[in-house]
Amino acid sequence: MSTDRKRIPASAEHAPLELEHFLPYRLSILSNAISQSIADDYQRRYDLSVTEWRVMAVLARFDGLSAREVAERTLMDKVAVSRALARLVEAGRVTRGIHAGDKRRSVLGLSDAGWALHDEVAPMARAREREVLAKLDGEEQRWLTRILDRLMA
Amino acid sequence: MSTDRKRIPASAEHAPLELEHFLPYRLSILSNAISQSIADDYQRRYDLSVTEWRVMAVLARFDGLSAREVAERTLMDKVAVSRALARLVEAGRVTRGIHAGDKRRSVLGLSDAGWALHDEVAPMARAREREVLAKLDGEEQRWLTRILDRLMA
DNA sequence: GTGTTATAGTTTCAATTGAAACCAGTTGCA
């Protein structure tokens, strides 16, 4: 019945979070490191931001999208897309038309210069991805795919 | 020998990147979604940013660190740490002394209020982590740990 | 000791970002 019968070590009482074993923290560090290493490749060389590259990547696959559709596909918000598009159009990398039946919508696509840039950057991005995956063996790679699928479902 | 003997479909020629299967993109989306869902829990409620929380988390484990050591442990840059500390000290959540043998260094630690906050936020963060991991079975969880270890090595 | 270089931490200034307001065009409906 002494007043300190509940005394336990401070470390146990407070149970501090161990960041280096904390999944969200680890994911954040890893993701930033990888994205940054890729971005470094093209950012300065081509004066192209990550958001701009993502916009170009979806336009390479889906020609004629509107800005809103680009935002949906990249999971970026419409303000970010609007700004990325402004720079891309200004740089002559993306063409912007007006939708026939709806004058609010834009009709977007890569220009020749945009395609040329895409064809330089896409292989670089893929090569970086391979470098990262090379740290894993085949079995680990398959598990990673499966795990990401489930976490993002 | 015709001029178009190399004609191949545009899609094959340009090989557009499929973002939704591109590891760096997937990691980035997943990581942001998870971090955001955790941050939403405490950000507004306690007026505590992610960087501030990370600083508190390392101080909970390693009392008496300097700002530079906090930066090392959190992988944040020293400017970000400096700003987070300014707010934390101002809010009375972190105490800042001066190192005995080196007047440049600060000696940091959680105040009582800091500990109280830590003891509220840490369980929330852990609960969120469990929610995320609950999407995986035990085997997947073990693989994920192993894969992250290897990718971050 | 003095001068030089390095380190801990802060400040400043510009660029980036986010939230809300905004404009123009469209839709629904009386």
Add this chain to the structure above:
DNA sequence: TGCAACTGGTTTCAATTGAAACTATAACAC
């Protein structure tokens, strides 16, 4: 029609961030 509500997209303003410059102290070379 005509007007309210909605949608696509841009702009504005404030908050956040990053890079470089800066202050103060310490370590090193001589």
